[in-house]
Amino acid sequence: MRKKTRQIHVGNVAIGGDAPISVQSMTTTYTRDVESTVAQIERLQDVGCELIRVAVPEMEDAVVLSEIKKRIKIPLIADVHYNPELALEAIRQGIDKVRINPGNLLQGRKSLEKIVLAAKERDIAMRIGVNSGSIDALDKAAQMQRVQVRLRDDGTLERSDPAEARRLEREHLAERMVTRALEYISWCEELDYHNIDVSLKSSTVLTAVEAYRRFSERSDYPLHLGITEAGTLVTGAVKSSVGLSMLLADGIGDTLRVSLSAEPEEEIPVAFEILRSLELRNRGVTFVSCPSCGRVEIDVISVANEVEKRLSKVQTPIQVAVMGCVVNGPGESRDADVGLAGGKGKGVIFRKGQVVRTVPENQFLDAVLKEVASLLPEAEAKVVYPEGGIKDTAGTHRTRDEGMNIPMLPRA
Structure with missing residues (x-):
């Protein structure tokens, strides 16, 4: 059961309570470059991002926020550190939420109180972010712990x-994070401000999990989940999936970001896949594909990757399977809304469990995407399967007899 927290609103997106767990990201552009920032946000909107955060390190970044906000469709969050004047200007610009770490604000509580009063006046939400590194994490936490042996008397x-x-050290650090977050919240509550959500992030998965669990036991403010500085696409996706899933499976979490050293558009599919796998959201494509093995006689890796890439902007719930052998292929393909079971230069296309037709290998892409488009709303269908069909092909032909891959020729 998901813990029911108090609900806040960030623009038109509800966080906490019985609202769906929302997915957000952060731009990598210089915010003052309005055109580049808006362009990146639009790409994020296309793949399902529901809230967007932008960095505001200097006043030049703060004063353009109103221009950015009026050109995008999702709530805008300003990320501010150190200088409280940046947060105050961002609020004047009409942002939907400000993210601060009270621990690194110049003049500390005095600055926080100014920001709280400004946010309260304009009914703007605030995220209080506490990172393990920001509260003097122990130096030895990053060192290798060695087994030591001593002779007793x-x-x-x-x-x-x-x-x-390591466990004791992790628990001590997590407790310090939670204590600090609760202290910051108490400062806000003294000003009768409660429009808050909280994050307790760490680059160490188990530290973050411990901190979030402890906070959840002691407060009903909504939680923004994340594993900070998680790593590159593969490393970061794995660490985020492990940490966030442990919390989400416990019913903890109201909004989340998967932080990757990659283009932010890569973060959104990972986040939604975590939520879909735990049956917490039903949005976008649930994709099933088989691992490539010695039974496969099509280049399932290339075909699957290309199909998934072309479906990245689909937000309608739909299951698609790309399978490459006779063992699991027909069963998985029948279970999907649209499925391909390929082998020996041809494949069977399934739609809602029924065989539609058999197509040659160089028509796999066209056939799968055409069937998917037939199940989508018109706007999404046109993106997936444009007028004139799919002329490209994907993959190479595999044969055990020849023991090699033969590049497929483009369709005439």
């Missing part, structure tokens, strides 16, 4: 337990 050996030492 009775002649027996005593071994240290590095895992236990």
Whole structure:
């Protein structure tokens, strides 16, 4: 059961309560470059981003926020550190939410109170962000813990337990994060301001999980989940999936961001896949594809990747399967809304469990996308399957007899 937290609103997006768990990201552009920033936000909107955060490190970035806001369709969040005047200007510009870490604001509580009063006056939400690194994380946390052995007086050996030492250290750090977050919240509550959500991030998965769990036991403010500085596309996706899933499966979390050292558009599919896998959201394509193995006689990797890429902007719930052998292919393809079971230069196309037709390998892409488009609203269908059909092909022909890949020729 998901914990029911108090609900806040960021623009037209509800966070907490019984609202769906929302997905957000952050731009990588210089915010003062309005054209580039808006263009990136539009790309994020296309793949399903529901809230967007922009960095505001200097006043030149703050004063353009109203221009950005009026050109985008999703709520705008300003990310501010150190200088409270940047947060105050962002609020004047009409943003929907400000993200601050009270611990690094110049003049600390005094600055926070100014920001709270301005946000309260304009009915703007605030995220209080506490990162493990921002509260003086222990230096030895990043060092390798070694097994140490000492001889007791009775002649027996005593071994240290590095895992236990790390656990105790993790719990101590998580408790400090939670204590600090609750202190910041109390400052806001003294001003009768409650339009808050909270994040307690760490680049160490288990530290973040411990902090979020402890906070959830002691407060009903909504939680923004994230594993900060998680890493590159693969590393970051794995760490985020592990950490966020542990929390979400416990019913903890109201909004989230998957932080990757990659284009922000890559973060959104990962986030939605986590939510779909836990049956917490039903939005976009649930994609099923088989691993490439010695039974496969089509280049399933290339075909699957190309189909998934072309469906990245679909937000209608739909399941698509791309399978490459006779063992699991027909069953998985029948279970999907649209499925391909390929082999030996041809494949069977399924739609809602029924065989539609058999097509040659160089028509896989066209056939799958055409069937998907037939199940989508008109606007999405045109993006997936444009007028004139799909002329491109994907993959190479595999044959065990020849023991090699033969590049497919383009269709005439």
